[in-house]
Amino acid sequence: MSGVTTAEPVVALALSGVRRSFGGVRAVDVGQMHIPDGKLTALIGPNGAGKTTLFNIVTGFERADAGRWSFYGRDITGMDSWRVARAGLVRTFQLTRVLAEMTVLDNLRLAAAGQRGERLSLALWPAAWRKQERANQERAEALLERFRLADKRHHPAAQLSGGQRRLLEVARALMTQPRMLLLDEPLAGVNPALREDVMAHLVALRDDGLTILFIEHDMDAVMGISDHVICLATGTPIAAGTPAQVAATPAVIDAYLGVSTSAPSGARTAAPSGAPAAAASRASTQVATRPQAPAGGPDGDPVLSADGLVSGYNSDRPILQGVSAHVGPGEIVAIIGANGAGKSTLLKAVAGAIPATAGTVRLGQRDVTKLAMHQRVALGLGYVPQSRNVFPSLTVEENLRMGIYLRPREWQRSRDRVLAMFPALRDRLATPAGALSGGQRQSLALARALMPVPTVLLLDEPSAGLSPVAQEEAFEHVCAAAQSGVSVLIVEQNARQCLAISHRGYVLEQGRVALTGTGADLLADPRVVELYLGSTHQRPPENRADRLAPPLHS
Amino acid sequence: MTNATVTATRAALPRRSVVVLLAVALGAAATAAFASPVQVAQATLDGARFGLVIALSGVGLSLIFATTGLFNFAHGEFVTFGAILAWLCNVMLGLPLTLAAAVAVIGGAAAGASVEYGIWRPLRRHGVGLVAAIVVSIGLAMFTRHLFLFFFHGQSRSYREYTVQQAWHLLGVQLLPKDLVTMLVALAALAALGIFLKRSRTGQAVRATADDPDLSQASGIATDRVVLLVWSLGGALAALGGVVLALDDQVSWDMGFRVLLLVIAGVTLGGLGTVRGAIAGGLIIGVVTQLSTLWAPSELKYVFALIALVAILIFRPQGIFGRAQRIG
């Protein structure tokens, strides 16, 4: 990919030849990239384009296979993350990280740079640091005011809402008085009201002379506030320039808006303003056949239904607040909504990966709310989680074998059937799944779930992190599955494509069903267009404790 | 990280086994400077036997860790339990040792299953963290060990059979029939386990659970049952390990506690969660221990095994055959 240079005289961050790949997957491959000083630069691109990996590499949280990068002319290649931060290049994380056990105020006070009291030698001499501490406290208070967190200052950070956590994170980053901020999806999970705030803050900070690079999927935000946009696809910058320029670049539209897919025949696609318009128009030109609704059709007795489902990761802050939805036989039903609306959580609750604190889940007529996930699977439910959806150390064949675990006798037949659907897997049968490329992984994940021919299949973002081609493939597989009589409940960040192939859809907002309708209607609904622009994929918050602790199989 | 390391590991596997063998051979060669080849060969043989016993006793610990993340400091008590049970059957009830061993293995399986069912499953439901769980296992070890002392008393005892045997000699190296049997049994059991994990559907389910419990559930695997199976397997193998360990080294109330550190060292060094690792680690520990006595005071023989452990962990935290995967 040819270097993308900017006209800016001063370069804040310069990368050259930075490469990093995971097993079969090339995550980052940046020839040349320059982030201009004092500007608000947006880094966009589909999921898995390597945006976050790039952040990790630059800030020293991940090693690069090759390449060098410098910060205001100072070579910081391979520098320890904490040194990078001290050099003034401070990042935030995609999954908000707050120190739950600390108060909001302490979260900020911690962040202040160059604290003498943090030196062991001085820690026991309050006299040596009390003044500085007081100064920091004032700055912290000011920031809290600015980010409307002042009233929460003495609450443990654990009590903050998702949006407030975002704010806290930005505030905390500012507390370090950085020269440049790297914000990883600062708007993800922030409700519309706060969104405006955050964006305003970013602009204000830029005006104060701070350099900001932020990853964002919310095109409105990107278009609205950024001075400079860089688009990444499969780890490589494919466009850079003003928002308008980038939005108009066909490559970007293809890669990011992922239009090149089968759209429903005669789907009336609205034409939103700006880049999506281009996307939309291109989309509508493409004509493909929507999966035939099989006998019984969407109006038959639901094969899967959830009523007033309340669930989440900790009971005091449920993410789903009473969601009701159902899937008819042979239906493809889409769940769309903004980041943090609870899409993946809904699937998890339905699958039984997380317990429901209230409401019921039914498979057919059977109430399965109390059953463990493997029991629901035995009753014909199939579930493909979003990330970590294959067994990395098992071979492809073994992965498939696990798919039909409950009915070993059907192994041969299902194997042949599925391999017919996914011929690409046939010659990788002996490879450990961990070595597959992203696309192959997704196919394998789908294949594994289709081994037993489930009555209903729950798909969590089958196209996440896939190249346009692979995305297309994924969606074709989903349609194929549906044609083979499997009902599908699908969560997608790529709402357009998703709705295009769905019979019906639900739009989630703040853990509730905001609106519902047929795929076509929703696709036409301006509110959906708004949402779909804002949609990104999100992962459940996982903390180190969980990963250390023995897995809970209950 | 995952994919990267996994593939790296895969690619390197054959090479790695070679490296291990080379290292062992090298150690032996180096020692030859201090001792006659016969001594070295003899020490290596003895070390191999002890190492295989360690591997046999430890592989369960390693699998339990891989599937549940728990480091079971009470694993040594399974070893003691097996030996004592066999002793009771052999000496008190007068069963032939082979039969007694069988009983011990069944008993070990039962013991393993019951601690999982009675203690660890409830604790997991409870959401008890790794460290708290380790402390529980320490408590369990103290409890069981002293129960043994209470009923079995402090003296060490021998079985009724195979206590003293005529050794075979070949080129000055001597080998006892029972030691040969021990090695064969250990190898057979470990190989069987390896094949079970690789080939059988249930075995694959075990590996799947170790890989990703949630996804396993999503595939219809009752992970609770898998973990139960792993515990009973671990208990059974450890019990068998105890039986063969006592063949040469007598039955005593704290025999498991005494070998625990070496067992942990072995499986960790080899890489937790892999049979291959347990064997390699056990062999290294066993052989290093024995070889060191040829040129260092034997009261220090374990020091060298432990140094090997520390060294390897520092340079390769996930062990020789381990995957970096679980690191988090």
Add this chain to the structure above:
Amino acid sequence: MDLAAAGVDALRAAIAPATAAYALAALGLNLQFGYAGLLNLGHAGFMAVGAYGLATTVAVFGGGFWLGVAVGLAAAAAFGLLLGMPTVRLRADYLAITTIAASEILRFVLRSGWAQPWTGGVYGLQRFAEEFYALNPFATSNNYAIGPVVVDARTLWLMVVGWALVAAAAVLLVLLLRSPWGRVLSSVRQDEDLARSLGKNVFAYKLQALVIGGVLGGVAGILLAVDQQNVNPDNYGSVVTFFVYTIVILGGAGRAMAPVTGAVVFWLVISATDSVLRQAVDSGTVSWSWFGPQQVGVARFVLVGLALMLIVVFRPQGLFTWRRRVRT
């Protein structure tokens, strides 16, 4: 049977110098494990290093007591650095294994024949604290009553010093943990990457915590050594570490003063179980053929192990902690 006497025994145990020493050790471990999240299973090693620093300096090289103490503390700090440099980066359970191995290596070396000139080998070293007891302000001709507990002047003197040290250490730790330094440390435990992203040198903080905790362990070792006027390698086996962990967990890991309460309770329980059982046997309250005076010692540890398990199961956040903590 005389429960009052048992109560007095328990009380005496609760305030004994040894208890103070264990409280100190636990304070150190709590800093490492409760606050920095370092699963150090080699704490006995730190205690040994401290004790031998003193003993060797005085008994072998004829240095003064206070010089010995200084050497002991320095040695503990050095051991911490040596151990921490390579291992602090390791994952919790690997760190645990490396540290336990290190402390066992230390023990083997201390008791080995060739270290005998400096460590006294298996005989250990004795009577290196005369200088300390010479400072005893209490009249040695008398016994002293603390409540119902009667102790001699020697013990009283050590008690005062011991508990004063505990109080001092506790105060320092609380101040330290409330300082910005402590804030960083707690952020490190909660989320290393976040701390890094804010420019905190995680490695340095972990190392500092390990060393400070280790030095406290050294102080504890010195106090024990002074109490016993004797050091012996086998007094620093892994069981000691397990005891200290029990104490930390009892009190509730990650709370500044927990170790103190934990230590008191632990030794109270150890002592109470013993005296009650013996009372029961002697007074014939319990008179089964299979349970006589000979079994009491064993039965006691069975109960202790059981208690340890039950506490973690039913009060995972510590005996006296009611606030729910997020523990890893």
Add this chain to the structure above:
Amino acid sequence: MRTRLSLLSAAAAAAALTLGACATSAPADGGQTADGTLKLGWLLPQTGPIASLGPPQIAALELAEKDINDAGGVLGKKVEFVGGDEAGDPAVASQAVDRLLSQGVPAIIGAGSSQISLSVIGKITGANVVQCSGMNTSPQLTDYPDNGYYFRTVPSDVLQGAVMGNLIAQDGATKVAILARSDAYATGLANTTEAKLKELGVQVVARVNYDPSAQNLTAEVRQVVDASPDAIVMFAFDEGAKLLQGLIQSGYGPDKVKTYGTDALPVASLPELVDANNKAVLQGMKLTQASSGENSPFTQRLLEYQPDLSTTAFSPYFYDCAVIIALAAEQAGSTEGPKIRDAIIGVTRDGTECGSFADCKKLISEGSDIAYVGAAGPLRFTDAGEPSTGLYDILQYDANGATKTLDTVREGTN
């Protein structure tokens, strides 16, 4: 703030100790029981690494209690014993000692291991209480400043080492291998034996110290075998069976080379431990065992008293501890620690020899000076409070796995 609270309480505790600790009327007197009955404490290994040695020692004390009380007790009152577990852990042990002291015992018998004794001797003797061990052989204890309160009935290594050395030399061994458990008991014994052998011009071809906590001892056996000795002496506890099995299987069994051991081995059950199917397995192996002199062999009596004992190691020495303390109390007409201390040495030397508590008590009542010759033969305490002489039976295993006494030798000053 809870931390501050508990902080205060800690500080308070420390303060309370200093202030609150008021001098009691009772001066330190090595306490005694109200009614003048002799109440003896013991501190023995019930748990920990040498737990296997606890039972015979405790049994020996029970037997002593029986014998003493059958003879009418001490000063007309029955003797009582209270126990404590040394647990191989000084902290636990000293706790037990505190408990015993608080019950006003004038004497404590124990501890088993020198390591523990050295950890509690200050506490015990500091309280003017007599301490007597039948197993501590550590040289450190000889010159320990115990105000004469520490005694041991087991002769110093020098004596038994000499006996062992002579025995081996007399049997005409030329190349001796020594296997020694590396702990305070065996190391000293091995050293003195080695020295004696060298002195007698016998070559020591291998000296192997093994880690007592090691489960597997094949390497140690190999080292001995590699030295191809014509005599092997082992200073071991019950792991000796393990070593013997290894030696026999390597062709170095008692049938091939001269093999020696001490009564720290589980003498009676050793053949069965080594090979249950061959009683003759140890035929020819020689042991040095504490001799009961003219008395009926103590170990036999002990096994009659408690048949299920699998070893009798050190039991006679502990028995003697109990008896001499009782006699000293009888002699001194008091159950106070200091008085007992002053009397003990006297009852073991320069006087009419008597072989049992009953006899000695009679002699004392007749007002004659006595010299107790106990389960472990004459003690003849030196002023340091340890036997100046050791009387040893030389045992040898026969084809039936039984031992017969070949000879009885006395070592040390007469």
